[in-house]
Amino acid sequence: MAKSESCNHRTLKVLIITQSVNPIVSAILKAHVDVIGIVESAPRSYDPKHLFSLGRIKFWINLLLKPGKNLRLSAYLKQIPYFLFYQPNGVQLRKFVEHLRPDLIVVYSMSQLLEAEVFSFPIFGTINLHPSLLPAYRGPNPRFWIYNNMEQRRGITLHYVDRGEDTGNIVAQESLDLPLGLPCKAYDESLLKLGSSMVIDAIRMLEVGEVLPSEEQPRDSPTIRARRLSKKDYQTLIDWQELSVEKIWHVFQGTPNWPDFVSKPKGFWLKCKNWTLCSYSLYSQNQERHPVATLERMREGSYTLHCKDGYILLRARNSITQALRALLAA
Numbered sequence: 001m002a003k004s005e006s007c008n009h010r011t012l013k014v015l016i017i018t019q020s021v022n023p024i025v026s027a028i029l030k031a032h033v034d035v036i037g038i039v040e041s042a043p044r045s046y047d048p049k050h051l052f053s054l055g056r057i058k059f060w061i062n063l064l065l066k067p068g069k070n071l072r073l074s075a076y077l078k079q080i081p082y083f084l085f086y087q088p089n090g091v092q093l094r095k096f097v098e099h100l101r102p103d104l105i106v107v108y109s110m111s112q113l114l115e116a117e118v119f120s121f122p123i124f125g126t127i128n129l130h131p132s133l134l135p136a137y138r139g140p141n142p143r144f145w146i147y148n149n150m151e152q153r154r155g156i157t158l159h160y161v162d163r164g165e166d167t168g169n170i171v172a173q174e175s176l177d178l179p180l181g182l183p184c185k186a187y188d189e190s191l192l193k194l195g196s197s198m199v200i201d202a203i204r205m206l207e208v209g210e211v212l213p214s215e216e217q218p219r220d221s222p223t224i225r226a227r228r229l230s231k232k233d234y235q236t237l238i239d240w241q242e243l244s245v246e247k248i249w250h251v252f253q254g255t256p257n258w259p260d261f262v263s264k265p266k267g268f269w270l271k272c273k274n275w276t277l278c279s280y281s282l283y284s285q286n287q288e289r290h291p292v293a294t295l296e297r298m299r300e301g302s303y304t305l306h307c308k309d310g311y312i313l314l315r316a317r318n319s320i321t322q323a324l325r326a327l328l329a330a
Contacts, residue, residue, distance in 0.1 A: 012207050015102035015122070017041060017085070017110055020069040023189070024108040024129060027196035029078070033203055037100045038075045039093065041110040042086040090115055097121050104206065106199055107161060111140075119161040124206055126161040128168070129195045131188075132226065133175055134159060135217045138166040139226035143184065147254030148237070149223070150247065154178045156191045158198045160214065165225075169214040172198045180246070183277075184254045234260040240292035245310035249280040252312070262293055262305060274319035282310040 017039040018025055028035060075082035083096045094117050097105070105119065105126035119126035132142035133155035146154055155175035160168035174194040178187070202212055229237070238248060238261050252258035259275050283289060290296055290306040295314070297303055305312040 009208055012124075012203055013101070013103045014203065015039065015097065015100060015105045017105060017107045017114075018071070019109045019111070021071055021074050022069070022109065023192040023196055024106070024199060025071070025074075027200060028106065028203075031200050031203075033200075035078075035080055036102055037081045037083065037096065038071060039083045039085050039096070040071045041112065042084055043111055087112060090118075094118055094121075104203065105161075106203075108195070108199075113165065114161060116163060124212075127158055127171060127199070127202060127212075128161050128166070129199065130157045130159060130166050131155075131191055131195075133157060133173060134166055134170060135221040136223045137226040138221050138223075141228050142226040143187065143254050144229065144251075145224070145226045146178070147251045150250065152178055154187065154191065156195045156198070158195070158202060159217070167217055167219075169216050171202055171212050171214065174198065181250050181253050184256055187254060231260070237261075238293075241308060243307070245280050245282065245307035245312060248307050249277065249312050252277055262295060272318060273316040276315045276317075278313040278315060280307075280310055280312045 011034050013036045014028065014033050015037045016025060016028060016035060019041050025038075072082055072084070081096075081100060083093065085093050094115065097118050098121065102122045104122050104124040107114070107126060107128040110128075114126065130138075130142070131154075132138075132146065133153070134157040137145055153175050154177075155173060157166075157173045158171040159166070160171065162168040176190055176194070205212060238251070240248075252261070255261075258277070290304075290311075292306055292308055294306055295303045296306065301316055303314040303316060305314055
């Protein structure tokens, strides 16, 4: 039996498309998969024609401030061909893929859809990890909407890429409970641990000549599209007069940029801080109430965020990263 498996084994040439060095990339590289190329998907606001465009500056600042997540540097050190993909250079991406001739493309965290000429090129197609239980929450921002809808389950799906948005046939799915107030970092870590195993298992199956499962998705999703949030959304999605402090605290735990929902005290220096959500408390019967969606300073580094029936405890500390972002937004 071992001899038969050895005869059927093939080395799979894999191309990765993603953003930054993330757990999926790390798991594939540690598994000694033959990664023949890495494509980094630039943010949608990245504009190669304008050297000082906001999107481009943010992109390079993030690379400089987080060298451990620098995909270009990681690819260079491992001598893996690298390509930066942004919206106008689709033709160059197609040529890059055709030149490398991958057997399989693995996608995780991409800012735009792939053209058919790219995702259909590999002999085993293109698979994508999506952080929801498809067909629910198709789109680029499922985590916020899962938290916002107070879902009790979360999950991750490995599926084939087709012309639609997260509509391709499902290869594998895993789900977990979603405890109330689970921080988004813990949420992502647990899902990506499952996702990493799913991707490696799929690659190993193809290497020994097995066929991946392929379950067709329903045409329609049971949920709304998990769209990105605009600046206007941050002003309208949270109904401070109606929502309980418990729900707001839970939603904010799943939203890294939750401070955009809040009317912070005036002052540039407050924008230069890194904010951390702590616990929440209900107002006592005789406790003084404050206007909702406002911050009150308690002591150095400690604040309360007020809701209709209680308040959320916050901590703030100075952050070079936030200071640079505040300067860019000024």
